[in-house]
Amino acid sequence: MDVDKPEVWFLTGSQSLYGEDALRKVEEQSSSIVRGLSESAAIPVSVTPKPVLTTPDAIRQACLDANADARCVGVVTWMHTFSPAKMWIAGLTALQKPLLHLHTQHNLALPWAEIDMDFMNLNQSAHGDREFGYLATRLRHRRKIVVGHWGDPEVQRRIGTWTRAACGWREAQGLRIARLGDNMREVAVTEGDKVEAQIRLGVSVNGYGVGDLTGRASQVEDVDIDLLVKTYEDEYDVVPELRKGGARHDSLREAARIEVALRGFLKDLGAKAFTDTFEDLGKLRQLPGIAVQRLMAEGYGFGAEGDWMAAALVRIMKVMAAGLEGGTSFMEDYTYNFAAEVPQVLGAHMLEICPSIAAGRPSCEIHPLAIGAREDPVRLVFTAPPGPGFVVALLDLGTRLRLVANEVDVIEPEEDLPKLPVARAVWQPRPNLAAAAEAWLMAGGSHHTCFSQALGLEVLDDFAEIAGIELAAIGNDTLPHRFRDELRWNQVYYHLAGAL
Secondary structure, eight states, X not given: OOOOOOEEEEEEEOOSTTOHHHHHHHHHHHHHHHHHHHTOTTOOSXXXXXXXXXXXXXXXHHHHHHHHOTTEEEEEEEESSOOOGGGGHXXXXXXXXXXXXXXXXXOSSXXXXXXXXXXXXXXXXXXXXXXXXXXXXXXXXXXXXXXXXXXXXXXXXXXXXXXXXXXXXXXXXXXXXXXXXXXXXXXXXXXXXXXXXXXXXXXXXXXXXXXXXXXXXXXXXXXXXXXXXXXXXXXXXXXXXXXXXXXXXXXXXHHHHHHHHHHHHHHHHTOSEEEOOTTOOTTXXXXXOHHHHHHHHTTOEEEGGXXXXXXXXXXHHHHHTTTOSSOEEEEEEXXXXXXXXXXXXXXXXXXXXXXXXXXXXXXXXXXOOSSSSSOOOEEEEOBOOSEEEEEEEEEEOSSSEEEEEEEEEEEOOSSOOTTOOSOEEEEXXXXXXXXXXXXXXXXXXXXEXXXXXXXXXXXXXXXXXXXXXXXXXXXXXXXXXXXXXXXXXXHHHXXXXXXX
């Protein structure tokens, strides 16, 4: 995850009306809050204090400086005293980084016996932030609002979640996606408008011939293959037929050759997400399996059958989930178990599921693949552990982008799966399979998704707000007829918002 150490800037608003002594106290209290937030384990980025802002010029310059600093992923604002909001017009108009409005105050409790007018003049966030909120609303400036004492763990958690979304947004800006071949023929949902995606999200999607990869693969040295094969044997349970001396050891070496070539290809391009398709493999002897899985485990985004939207989403969510327990992977709702007491989804793909979601040590195996007309591919096989998670898809509706997400509960498979030769996860969608699938189909959600047990829906909501795109969320409270109405309201809103 080769990303610079990100930071958010903490901007405190005030004014000179109450004198220098009051401003010194404002500075002290602002610094105290920044120290507290910086020490919070819930906030994964640095919190950088900036001087108290009391003039329109200083505010505008701070916002311009935030725009220009690559390490700054977002801005947190707090109005300590009554900061007249007209001072913020030029700054907010210029601000291009994500914004969080923290509605807090330095003191936790009121010192009832000591409250005088000096205290009241100094501690005015309760209405100073309302002045700021009015202006941000008047300017239609998208932001997250967090209310509560800055030392509250829940407040810090919500700030931390927003910073993860802001990091995802920074990653999207300039994210390069390499497509090896085109998308699967006649498939609609994996097409999309790549120009619109670059305008809205910043991702750049370009195609490359499979020959570019096969040419590099032919030049891979045996010593590099030997080292990678040794890594496979150290990290996974490699089946005997793939080990040295086994009947199919050459297939393992070919898989390693592809991984070395693919890794170098992406590194040279500066691409952190990629796609391939079984319908365009050129001279590749096998469809990349273990290579894709291992690259995803290192943080690369991936989409099968040319699905660049899934590849972008996986990479962005990998960045947002950095440092958290639980994995994030490319996924597909494959088949259902309607016979279960609570109907279930078996999620999988023909090869490419990220081992970051594995419950235990993956098994390295080789099995036939009925499509692609190539040799049997090597892959990692495992099962995801039980626990909460969600699946999310990014789709292009022609007039806008939409995220569709469904909260799920991952469970242990009811029985062993001795003949299923791929990695998998079994889950129960919320609120239930029937309602969740109906809502998903209603929203046009794709069959390819990003699956995560590291993140929650709040980070997606924050990311969608930052990006200005729609999020259709399916969870415990979803009722299909109300979800249908929500989609209709959204359609009107986003149509009108585009003209505003």
